[in-house]
Amino acid sequence: MVRDRLTAEDALDRVTGALGERVVEARLNHGQVDLVVEADHLVEVVTILRDDIALRCRFFTFLSAIDRSTYNFDDGGGAGEDKKEKKVGTIEVLVHLYSPEKVFHVNIHVLLDFEKPVCPSITGVFVGAEWHEREAAEMFGIGFPGHPNLVELYLSEDFEGHPLLKSFKLPARSFVKDWPGAKDPDEAAAGGR
């Protein structure tokens, strides 16, 4: 039940206070705490968030990943100020925790190297993360050392490639049939199908 509801600001202060230097960057985004954390600090951060009495982020909402390789950071609005560094971390794991008592959200962004993304598994802290990590692994090709059985969740064994990466082109329907809307209004070719 909701004990003492925190406003976004003091939730941010509490989180930064509790985590100290483990966090690369912390800010508020639409009333939710946004943290950028290094991969090796992740398990520590998640454990603190869950166990710290002042925070009690006990509800594991989800873990997923975002492939920001084609995200246009240029016009400044990108997630982080230093755009150059952002370009490197173009794939990130996103962990979202929620504190039912204090009613505030924490988004943890873990920036990973694009070629070989590896992020420690948090199934030790939240056992529910197992399925989420299996999905992120098969969809983004992220390695999760420490995961009990990292097998595919949705896709079949013989599926090559990682579908949710931007590089994975969705096999468009165009080779099945061409797009009916392709005709321009004024030169609509007569005698279509």
Add this chain to the structure above:
Amino acid sequence: MALDHVDERLERARKPGFGIGLLKGMLVLLKHLFKRNTVIQYPEVKQDLSPRTRGVIALKEENCTVCMLCARECPDWCIYIDSHKETLPPKRKGGRPRKRNVLDRFAIDYALCMYCGICVEVCPYDALFWSREFEYAEYDIRQLTHEKERLSDWMATVLPPLELEEGAELPGQAKPATATTPAAPAPTQGATAGTPASTSSSAAEARPEQVTEAPKTPTAVPEASKPATAETAAEPAPETAKPTEGLKEATEEQQMDASATTTPEPAAKIDAGGGVAQEGTQAEVEEATAAETPAGPTSSAVTETPVAQPPAPVKPTPRPEDLEAPEAAYTRVVEAQKEAGSSPQVAEARAKVARVKAERALTQARAATPQQAAADPEPSGAAAAGEPEPAQGPVAPAEQDDPVPAQGPVAPTEQDDSVPAETGDEPQGAAEPAAEPQSAEGEQPEAAAEDPEAVYERVLAEERSKGSSDPVATARAKAARMRAIKGTLGPADG
């Protein structure tokens, strides 16, 4: 905080009873043994579905100008359209031949369709409607592709939209008027639809009286169109394409209020009371965003063709005195547009439209005040100046506010429907079948006083005096001359 009172009941519920619960359960069944059943015996008794039910999509061929928006917007790629270009003889002797898109094939493959209604929503010319028929199952999946003949047959089963709940407010109106759209009497010959009034008896007990009672009795509710004076945004603001209730099927007059140029961001002025984008049917403005466009057709931004669709119920015509003179409207809008930063052509086009609107309201007010004569129906969508290049889409907004709806593109059947309550069922001559927008605008054909050539010189001089640029002046003069030849009222000679 878990609720305590629930806990007692929960704890009591969890204690094992001694068969009493079983008996209570059995009594519930016995009770139902003697209740009247609520089952509709389907084939004999049909459920009286709402006109909004998404059963099948019907096509009104006359309205389709092959703008391909629906085919592009469809997420499932299930609309196939073919058309060819035809050159039509000039409208009048002096005019140049006009090119027009004629529909060859318009097919919807209902095997793929997911009935989302994006096409019906996105169609700028109200050519697609929802009909509530759903009994068109086939044995062979190929027959599920309905060609345009069959789609037109479905038009017979399209029902007029429903009256709105009291609080409903149309975007274009300040006061919440229950703008009903007195529509054509629901076509009773709809094969299986059964008259909407016949609510299935056995279901009546279970279902409160079905919403659509008898075919909408058209109530001459103050038509919510914008009286000229109130309407400040005279320029062709892409004001709400569809009335709030977006039930365009029934708006008997259909307007093509296309802003002349592809305004990237609609310089829309918010008219009273409503948001810019009409609530339901946002005409799809952005360029075709086909689902996975393989190469992404580099189609030019299709002209944003918001279809102005003010409800067409009869409006109390304001007195001529308090209407703004057309010329004043024209000048006012040009300045407004200039400092609003739009390009000269945009400003000028908008001003022209505003002038036509103002003048139209003026003449209509003048015509309506002496007697409730039904202006002869001017097919809407008439292009004020020059014929609409197909690509660019119809230009002039012929906002037809006259009491008698102009040729009803929406009329389900070819027979033009008029507002029954308004002036009786005086059969309107069916508008020319071809959707070729008649270029004449203006309503009361008065005998033109002067001969065309004199009109030409006079207008040319006038325009020059007013300082408009040369091409504009000649264009206006020629237009005036054409009108004189045709003998309709021009904007200037209001």
Add this chain to the structure above:
Amino acid sequence: MDIDLTAWQILIVKLLIILTVVPVGALIGGYVLHKEMAHMQHRLGPMYAGGWHGWAQTLADGIKFAYKEDIIPASADRRVFSMAPAVIFVPVLLLFLVIPIDRTLIIEDLDVGLFYLLAIGSVGAIGVLMAGWSSANKYALIGALRSAGQLIAYELPIVLSAAAVAMLAGSLSLVTIVEAQDWPFILWPPGIGLALFMLFILGAMAEMSLPPFDMPVAESELITGPFTEYTGMRFIFGFFFAETAHMIAFAGIGTTLFLGGYKPIVPWGPLEVIPGIIWFFVKTAFMIFLLLWIRFSFPRLREDQLQKFAWKFLIPLSLALILATGAWILYGPGG
């Protein structure tokens, strides 16, 4: 004029009677099942088959199944697989031999009628096992084992309650049992009579694996239990006819044992005029209505709960009732 037939011919006539009356009864029973279920669930039930209120619905089902292809699974044990439905259906037919429909209208008035009934009633369990085992399907196997365990567990309450009735009537012949009963049928002897009746009803429902005892046929778990692999005529006879005919048979037995068979409900003058057969059908119809009513209103018990309910509750209760009836006979008003 009386026709003198040899014993054989009488036997054939009797069998013919059974072979016609029981399937028709099963059809009617099926129809009543659909209709009652429908109206209890606030709907109409079959309306179209055969005209007014779909009276021919079960007939249509039967014909439909007859046309269905008769598939025997490849890995099934063919002979046992094809024999199983017969082993289930024939005992149900034989039950009708001894049920007295009217004072004289009884096919075979055995003086050990009740004993015969109970013996034939338990043959069905073997058929179910045969069906489950032979169709080489995991679900069928589980269904069969459950069904066998259940039939055996609930055999006892029926036998014991029937025994108590036999004690009260003093004979095993069904006709004498009916004669021995008089007016307030199940209410006499007070308490015991009603308890015996409830016992019999629960036992019968478990025998026929009607909900709440339909684990072997649990749709959501084992689809149709031992009969998952059966199609066509085998399915009809093994499952559908057997179940409905069984229901009618048990309703008949229940009427004869507890509700006073062909005797009028109230021994009041004018009611005596109505022939016994009418009374028998009225009471059986009530019994069928009761059985179906229970069937539609309850979820099913779990397998172990069912067994626990039988061994720990029903059987001790029936033993106690036997004791009570004995005491009643000795020290009660009769003794």
Add this chain to the structure above:
Amino acid sequence: MAIKDPELQHLQDSSAFADEVSEGRLVTEQMLLNVGPQHPATHGVFRLLATIDGERIVRAEPVVGYMHRGYEKLVEQRDYRQITNLISRMDWLSGINNELPLALALEKLMEIEVPPRAQYLRVALAEMNRILNHLMFFQSFAAELGAITPTFYAFREREDIQYAMESVTGGRMHFGFFRPGGLKEDVPKGFIAMALASIRKVIERLPDYEDLLTGNEIFKQRTINIGLLEKEVAYAYGVSGPIGRGSDIDMDVRRDEPYLVYDEFDFDVCTAPHGDCFDRFWVLLHEIIESAKIVEQALEALPPGPILGKVPRVVEAPKGEVYIRTENPLGELGFYLVSDGGKRPYRIKIRTPSFSNVSALPHVLRDTLVADMIAILGSFFFVLGDVDR
């Protein structure tokens, strides 16, 4: 036949086997039972790989992915209106609730102000859809336990509500009615009366359902203390909705972080402490009453006015990221919308309630009976479209 069980390999030769049996130990091998993917107890295509020993389940491993349509990839190719119709097919029992988070996320990014009438109507339609969803699960749970009659009572009620919603949106399951900024159309005359009538009929008939099921001894025996899900485990798996509230998790987005106009209505959040099948069912049934209360308040206080805010014709979300969550009938549905400024989202992470709820199944199913597995699966209200996205 060969013994597959690794521990029992030493019994391959018959002599060792004979000694085992002679020592009185019954040698049984565990059977691998495939429940699904076509199985009446699973709500859709879902396979449970259960290793059973007799009738006791040793380990149950759900195999998902049969319904995986790849929403998160599809969504990156579609514009926002097409997405609205797409995601209403995720949890197909609550079509309109699925569309809500997308509309809210876009309104938050584009700072659109939604007129009050639209907000009230959204709440009313969402709650009516919640009642439809709950009635459906009330019926399917009862059917799985063997009671067939609740099915028809539940559908009788659903029909009226669906009819009312169809007269507004045009569809019965997939509505496609919410737009960023408001609704597609306004409600027809008579809708309020019809909706309130159908809601009141549900409330008036709930005591029947209580007698039919909750009071029923057999039902209690089948569900009490079956399938226990502890509170901490539920938190760890992210279980929310009626299942979470059945395990004493007092969380309801409508009350904790009120979106739309939920803060203007008074309704209770019903929770139950024990975390077994009975409690989950109890919470589900009582949420119907709460939803009905909300619908009544919303429709009676429906303000006049337009139903669409100021929305540009082309819905283009500005750059930015936002996580919006709403109380879907099955739990917390959240959209993490990353927008690149175009007409199409750059990425949407769809956090569906059933995905997390079902991931807690193996924990609950350990050491239960086969018949209980059916009760537990029935009491875990999940829809496969939600699980597999």
